[in-house]
Amino acid sequence: MIEIDAGPLKTRELNDQLRDMMLAGIQKVVIRNVCGQRYIGTRLYSPDHRKMEIEIFGTPGNDLAAFLYGHRITVHGNAQDGVGNTMDQGEVVVEGRAGDVLGFSMRGGRIFVRDNCGYRTALHMKEYEDKLPVLVIGGTSQDFLGEYMAGGIVILLDLYGKGHKGNFMGTGMHGGAIYLRGVVEKEQVGSQVEISPLDKLDREILDRYVSEFVERFPDLCLSKEEILKDEFVKLAPKSKRPYSKIYAY
Amino acid sequence: MKSFVFPEFEITRDEEKCGQCRGCERQCSFGTHTYDPLTDRLISDDYKCAGCQRCVIFCPKDAIVVRPTQSFYRPNASWSREKMDDLKKQAETGGVILTGCGNDKPFRIYWDHIVLNASQVTNPSIDPLREPMELRTFLGAKPDLMDISTTNGDVEIKTEISPNLMVETPILFSAMSYGAISYNAFRSLATAARQSGTFFNTGEGGLPKEMRQEFGKCAIVQVASGRFGIDAEYLNCASAVEIKVGQGAKPGIGGHLPGEKVSLEVAATRMIPVGTDAISPAPHHDIYSIEDLSMLITALKEATNYEKPISVKIAAVHNFAAIGSGIVRAGADIIAIDGLRGGTGAAPKVIRDNVGIPIELAISALDRRLKNEGIRNRCSIIAAGGIRCSADVIKAIALGADAVYIGSAALIAMGCTLCQKCYTGKCNWGICTQDPRLSGRLNVDIASQRLTNLIHAWSHEISEMLGGMGINALESLRGNRDHLRGVGLYEWEMDVLGIKGAGE
Numbered sequence: 001m002i003e004i005d006a007g008p009l010k011t012r013e014l015n016d017q018l019r020d021m022m023l024a025g026i027q028k029v030v031i032r033n034v035c036g037q038r039y040i041g042t043r044l045y046s047p048d049h050r051k052m053e054i055e056i057f058g059t060p061g062n063d064l065a066a067f068l069y070g071h072r073i074t075v076h077g078n079a080q081d082g083v084g085n086t087m088d089q090g091e092v093v094v095e096g097r098a099g100d101v102l103g104f105s106m107r108g109g110r111i112f113v114r115d116n117c118g119y120r121t122a123l124h125m126k127e128y129e130d131k132l133p134v135l136v137i138g139g140t141s142q143d144f145l146g147e148y149m150a151g152g153i154v155i156l157l158d159l160y161g162k163g164h165k166g167n168f169m170g171t172g173m174h175g176g177a178i179y180l181r182g183v184v185e186k187e188q189v190g191s192q193v194e195i196s197p198l199d200k201l202d203r204e205i206l207d208r209y210v211s212e213f214v215e216r217f218p219d220l221c222l223s224k225e226e227i228l229k230d231e232f233v234k235l236a237p238k239s240k241r242p243y244s245k246i247y248a249y
Numbered sequence: 250m251k252s253f254v255f256p257e258f259e260i261t262r263d264e265e266k267c268g269q270c271r272g273c274e275r276q277c278s279f280g281t282h283t284y285d286p287l288t289d290r291l292i293s294d295d296y297k298c299a300g301c302q303r304c305v306i307f308c309p310k311d312a313i314v315v316r317p318t319q320s321f322y323r324p325n326a327s328w329s330r331e332k333m334d335d336l337k338k339q340a341e342t343g344g345v346i347l348t349g350c351g352n353d354k355p356f357r358i359y360w361d362h363i364v365l366n367a368s369q370v371t372n373p374s375i376d377p378l379r380e381p382m383e384l385r386t387f388l389g390a391k392p393d394l395m396d397i398s399t400t401n402g403d404v405e406i407k408t409e410i411s412p413n414l415m416v417e418t419p420i421l422f423s424a425m426s427y428g429a430i431s432y433n434a435f436r437s438l439a440t441a442a443r444q445s446g447t448f449f450n451t452g453e454g455g456l457p458k459e460m461r462q463e464f465g466k467c468a469i470v471q472v473a474s475g476r477f478g479i480d481a482e483y484l485n486c487a488s489a490v491e492i493k494v495g496q497g498a499k500p501g502i503g504g505h506l507p508g509e510k511v512s513l514e515v516a517a518t519r520m521i522p523v524g525t526d527a528i529s530p531a532p533h534h535d536i537y538s539i540e541d542l543s544m545l546i547t548a549l550k551e552a553t554n555y556e557k558p559i560s561v562k563i564a565a566v567h568n569f570a571a572i573g574s575g576i577v578r579a580g581a582d583i584i585a586i587d588g589l590r591g592g593t594g595a596a597p598k599v600i601r602d603n604v605g606i607p608i609e610l611a612i613s614a615l616d617r618r619l620k621n622e623g624i625r626n627r628c629s630i631i632a633a634g635g636i637r638c639s640a641d642v643i644k645a646i647a648l649g650a651d652a653v654y655i656g657s658a659a660l661i662a663m664g665c666t667l668c669q670k671c672y673t674g675k676c677n678w679g680i681c682t683q684d685p686r687l688s689g690r691l692n693v694d695i696a697s698q699r700l701t702n703l704i705h706a707w708s709h710e711i712s713e714m715l716g717g718m719g720i721n722a723l724e725s726l727r728g729n730r731d732h733l734r735g736v737g738l739y740e741w742e743m744d745v746l747g748i749k750g751a752g753e
Binding site for chain 1 (some may be wrong): 261317345347373450472474475476479480481482483484507516517520521524525526527530534535542547548551552554673
């Protein structure tokens with residue numbers, strides 16, 4: 001394990017160091033005093049698919065884990081906007097809150113956020129075969145959650161009792177599923193979205209990913225059962241082809 | 250509901266010549282021709298004809314003629330037949346009129362109102378058959394100053410040089426995605442780009458894994474609002490990355506590849522489930538400002554280790570030059586601008602025919618703006634949308650472009666007849682289809698050879714025109730509007746183009 005003091009480093013310098021370490025075969029890095037440096041994890045592509053584990057102390061800047069290619073990142077603190085932008089595989093754990101456009105166009109891997117997240121979360125998230133992105137939020141999100149969503153799983157646990165206040169959830173949604181602990185009004189979701197109770201398969205999905213969430217945040221002292229005993233609703237698209245009937249030929 | 254729309258084309262078959270071979274029946278994916286065994290004759294249904302001329306060209310007896318139907322409506326300058334028929338289609342379906350290819354309306358084509366210069370007596374012209382002509386072009390940011398040091402006769406460049414694309418000729422293939430076009434068409438473009446020392450653009454449909462090793466070096470990969478088929482390997486295998494913000498055929502709106510076209514292979518390349526709609530939202534939802542764009546540009550530079558130039562493609566619209574300035578300041582190495590006549594595989598007709606500005610005006614406006622701001626060297630300009638011949642290319646460069654993208658021209662080289670039915674997925678020429686029976690008609694060896702021939706022919710013509718002007722390097726013509734004159738243009742048009750009138 002190697003430590004980097006990010007205090008004096010600019011974004012590019014920090015990412016230069018991370019890349020050099022990956023190429024040198026280092027598998028675990030701790031970065032301290034992170035303060036707004038962007039794109040951490042983005043420059044870690046190698047043709048032989050090397051994987052790193054990165055622990056961040058401080059507040060990483062925008063686009064943390066953008067285009068992430070299989071690495072594991074833990075943030076001991078809050079994250080800013082664009083976490084997991086177009087992420088392909090890997091895992092991000094945020095021990096705090098995340099900003100706007102979290103998990104945008106994500107197509108694989110997992111993101112766990114302990115607290116709340118901002119606007120435009122999980123926009124156009126998609127899936128393909130074994131690439132199934134999963135985003136679990138301990139709190140809730142603001143407006144435009146899951147807009148244009150085409151695949152993947154989003155879970156909002158509302159552990160801090162704020163209730164889901166976001167509007168325009170799932171507008172244009174045509175794939176994937178959003179699970180919310182608690183309730184949402186019909187007015188809060190897009191017209192393409194169906195609100196339904198959970199079936200057995202949904203329960204299995206929730207069981208699996210809520211366990212993973214609880215494991216990642218032991219400090220919350222929560223049990224999976226405690227969370228799962230409450231009411232959940234599922235948001236899913238009414239049609240996988242919402243735009244199939246708008247054209248004249 | 251009984252349709253009140255006339256057939257667009259009428260088919261005449263010379264019964265004397267027709268040998269009843271049924272070739273036309275096999276050639277037409279729209280089901281226009283059918284064989285009637287009772288009369289031993291072929292019958293054509295005008296209503297089904299797309300006017301693509303496949304049957305005409307492949308009839309071994311030259312027995313078929315397909316021509317636009319004579320207008321049956323009373324002539325009316327306001328209510329053209331197209332307007333009335335489109336309106337009827339909408340009354341019958343309640344839908345948006347979809348179309349393909351570029352804007353076909355009679356907007357002024359400035360290329361045809363601009364003439365080139367040639368040397369006479371002074372500054373003698375150069376014969377490209379005798380003397381070397383430099384068409385090689387570097388696309389990307391150039392430094393403000395070049396700091397060099399010389400030790401013992403060895404020159405060392407101290408300035409950090411941005412990554413540039415080297416093209417042997419200033420013609421690149423425009424973004425056309427696998428999904429919109431067939432695998433064979435896509436591969437033909439890639440093959441021809443490699444043979445010609447230029448680049449093809451993947452569009453936003455991804456780059457099939459088996460092509461990455463072979464064609465990555467001549468590929469510009471696109472990142473569009475749908476973010477399809479993007480992973481770090483896709484970005485890193487290419488020579489450049491292009492952020493697609495807009496397209497000349499449909500500025501301001503998104504795209505949507507219908508589920509019918511999302512075959513197993515297209516799904517694998519885009520990394521989406523088979524048969525689902527591939528929806529590209531109108532904006533990138535992570536880009537709502539120049540600062541956001543700067544962030545994506547930098548994210549892509551990070552993702553590719555600062556080794557590749559990043560291009561941003563926008564449609565030419567009102568005030569786009571100011572946006573262009575913002576794009577350069579956001580860190581883009583290349584700006585691709587796509588004009589009013591840019592093509593598409595599918596777009597609402599109302600958008601295609603009414604939104605955007607002509608590319609000729611756009612090139613000049615952007616070049617001038619960037620020069621006035623002193624940042625022209627920080628990016629290259631690739632112009633697209635309506636480049637039809639080598640003269641258009643050279644005029645684009647004299648107006649200020651570094652290179653051009655050709656889309657429709659490349660498709661025409663492969664066989665496209667601009668029938669505008671790309672969105673049906675039934676292209677009889679095997680270009681704009683995912684039906685293996687149809688795409689198999691396009692032979693990659695032949696199609697890529699046709700494309701290579703085109704690039705070769707145009708490059709030679711460009712050399713000839715350059716030589717005629719007494720110039721031996723394309724670099725010397727870039728933005729050199731003194732070599733252009735306008736014919737039949739208004740004052741304001743010449744002002745925007747930055748050219749004088751002929752005779753001046």
